[in-house]
Amino acid sequence: MNYDNENIEVCDVKIIHDNVVNMVKKKITNDTSIFNMAEFFKVLGDPTRLKIINALILSEMCVCDISAVLNMSQPAISHHLKILRQSKLIRYRRDGKIVYYSLDDEHIKPIFNQCLAHVNEK
Template sequence: MGMKDSNLDGKNDDMCEVFDAHEDAVNRVKERMPSEEEYLNLSEFFKIFSNPTRLKIISLLTVDDLCVCDICEALDLNQTTVSNQLRILRANNIVKYQKEGKMARYSLTDLHIEMIYKVGLEHILE
């Protein structure tokens, strides 16, 4: 156990010394817990945000809708790499595209995605 995990006096602050659960509090939180399937879906959703290239694409799309060429240029990546990541983002309902002639312009599916990205970034910058 590292210094982060315990006090200097050797006591572990995250241990309950009462040894008796607060039944009313436990029942309240259990009533609000998502189902096991919902936890699994949420876990899969957050995995999408675990790839730096996908995060970079999301960050660009928080500013403006862009075509693949724009994204490639902004990130200095090849089209295959960007297209593969966009495919994953599309399949997971993170981005959508609209055809404009031969061009597809990508955008975030909704404000929730932008909020998740911005709150995550804000958290790590604290």
């Protein structure tokens, strides 16, 4: 689009709603929390990790069962599980030689379900 021949109106005012700007500045989420949220969404930005989360919403599972559900190698699943664990999205418990994975807390399921509802909106 060529803007050279068009008259583009530019706002000469720096702030229109001073009260809104001041209120938002006081209440906006701090940079550390925003950074941590961005990291959280980066982890969830991988389809395999979302599938693992989806599977763990449905049931606690061991790595070999997750591997069978997703039709992927156990080392590949273990790699993703490590990232999810480090991000505190999942936890594990040991029962003899078997390690079972589950969601770390109750916040993960609603986040997944809200996202799913959003992308399935028509």
